Amino acid sequence: MGKLIYGAPTWSVEFEDRALAHLRIVMIAKLRRAESFSFSWKFDAAYGSGRSSLWLHPAIPLQFEFYGGREPALNRAWIEELMLTANSPGGLELVPEPGVADTGKTSPRP
Template identity: 40%
Template sequence: MGQLSYAGDSQIVEVDDRVLAHLRLVTVTKLRRGESFPLTLRTAGAATETLWMHASIPVRFTLDEDVELERPMLVKMMAAASTAGGLDLTDIDFAPLWSALPTMHAVA
């Protein structure tokens, strides 16, 4: 289980390494291009949260293990991140990423 630290350490969300590895590549690519986007993900319980991913907001990805990236999923995630609604990882299109994965948890 990896961690996504958003806005410094003010918000830390635990995310499965497989999901986080894909999200890291999409986020780094978008921010390197100067493109910000909204990111919606599921947190503890059934709650969802939307984060604004922008180069001026510190973000850190910490993975516990190496993960093989799946190109079709990366393409789908990049396309979603480029829409007005942004990358919504709670959307049914991203169900393959979540199958058999534990729920992400916000860490205080």
């Protein structure tokens, strides 16, 4: 599990390292272009099947913290799917990795 840490004061939510590595690529690409966007994800059923959204802006601090020592191999197809959602009116949504059942487990609540 890794953490997405956002804002000041900080707020964080946990994601699997693999999902977080892919989100990092997409988020940094958007923020580098000075684009603000929303990011939405669903909570795992074990935590109540809730949903959360966050507004990301280039001027607000963003940090990615990984617990695993190795960088996961990146899946280009997943990055492309995430980028498609990020460029849509609904904003970035954590969609499942193509060919993998569940990759977006999070903590119960931020």
